[in-house]
Amino acid sequence: MRIAVDAMGGDKAPQEIVKGSVLAAQQVPDAEIILVGDENRIKHELCLGGTIPKNITIHHAAQIVGMEDPATHSIRQKINSSITQSVELVAKRKADAIVSAGHTGATVAAAMLHMKTLKGIRRPGIAISLPTLHGSCLIIDAGANISCKPLHLYQYGIMASTVCKHLMNIENPKVGLLNIGEEDAKGNDLVRETFSLLSNAHLNFIGNIESREIFDGKADVVVCEGFVGNVILKFAEGMAKNLLTTIKAESMNRFWAKLGLLLCKPVFQSIKTKMDFAEYGGVPLLGINGICIICHGRSDARTIQNAIKAALKLTKTEINEYIISELEKSNTLTAEVA
């Protein structure tokens, strides 16, 4: 298995990306890791780390897509960027998967352009697992697509349900549509039209779900447009941090609570780990003809290490074949709406 890693993508690139790749290479010696980016800078980082694992190679890419670059434009202009070069390695079958913590929009655009989408899929979507009281909930889309159409959301429901069924062993995944009310007539045009599509799908569609219910285990999959999905996931991150800091700050003013906090430390540690995106590594961009793992822009070595392991695990499954098969069952509907 060969994983192309975008060494220049992310706030802490290339340092943390290279470090994480070395850790993964040491842990999984039969995997081949191709670091894509500025050869000199990558070599420099590798040397700093000491012995370079034999299963790490470098693929030179002179350009970098900056966070301020517009996605589509940069992909067309910067054909030698680390993102485009990484994606091309997979497209040309010189790698089996790509991992990137760089510009999400650019990675999605490059993957669509070079790797192409799966047959019938209009737009790829990012699926992120949110820890809840009863396990987890898969939110799709977390920011790959901010110009969603009802058909895109409908296909997100099918893709995420397939992931739940085949990778998470949930027999008949409950799919909910994120809305601002439970009633069928609630919401804007996008969600109302999506509601009607999902109602007719080969899915265990449970209807609208309000954001406060996500944590109740009501749905295994929650479908929403990329802007909203991105906002709630980053909000969850900020709120978890805020709540834990508030608990700490409020305890510091009270003698007994201060002691109580000390005794509760293992509990907070466990919750922090659950809410820590670095533990999860990257998340898959579903709907792409290949395996593409998207990481948080603030990824550190541990995130990248886990993301590479996630990519390796995913290449061993037949998730894309399962998605195509589930999509075919709904082909009539897709053709009607298109």
Added chain:
Amino acid sequence: MRIAVDAMGGDKAPQEIVKGSVLAAQQVPDAEIILVGDENRIKHELCLGGTIPKNITIHHAAQIVGMEDPATHSIRQKINSSITQSVELVAKRKADAIVSAGHTGATVAAAMLHMKTLKGIRRPGIAISLPTLHGSCLIIDAGANISCKPLHLYQYGIMASTVCKHLMNIENPKVGLLNIGEEDAKGNDLVRETFSLLSNAHLNFIGNIESREIFDGKADVVVCEGFVGNVILKFAEGMAKNLLTTIKAESMNRFWAKLGLLLCKPVFQSIKTKMDFAEYGGVPLLGINGICIICHGRSDARTIQNAIKAALKLTKTEINEYIISELEKSNTLTAEVA
């Protein structure tokens, strides 16, 4: 001061609405509370409560807008609904403010139709204060308007900034635009066009703000469209509950943590109160020519009591005059975009 209370609106109506109104009437004897709704049912609830305060009267309204009713349609069809009748009392100057925990969309539509918007305002918006590490952050819109245009969001920024300045004594409120990235070019068409409008406004516009930063005190006002605002506020509610339950559940399995939790009880109680919407009562619908307080559908007596007190407090301010004055400063721009 006369407050029209929609007695039939909300999941716990009329019981909790009547109870809350009685509590408020007892607490503020010089206020007059007009309970609007089915006279017999209201009378029945009032009798159950014992002595009826003299400052409570009933205004009969035979119809109820159900949660499943489409907003605009129900307002045109059900002219004798408790929502429409309450709003009309204010429009006809028979009341100074309205409080409703009923169908938000219908209340907004009725207020626009009968009370009208302030001069120049295109759409009213709901402003909700979210508790953060450094105080609070005013989120606008929380669900009044799910078909937002850039001009609506621009006006939301002006209105919420005015509230911060004149009601919360924040000298030069920092106004942020909720987006999925900090860079100017990020986001969908709506936020990109709004960004350019806000950049030219008479505001302390700090640019895009990501949802994880809301809790950091980076902005006093966060502008977003109603669908997104509604989703994040309900998400915050669900997540706070989920986190506190998880802490409790995880502590129960550990002897020392269980004791620690007991010692931390006052801390959790204080946080719970901060995150409890019932404490806040209702929130103002800004941009309406009058005072309109919107309450959570699940409001109980305490929420209604606090909402009535909020309505009384707001009628004593000149918030709408301040909003009009701030809007006038930006009239040229509004005219250009319109």
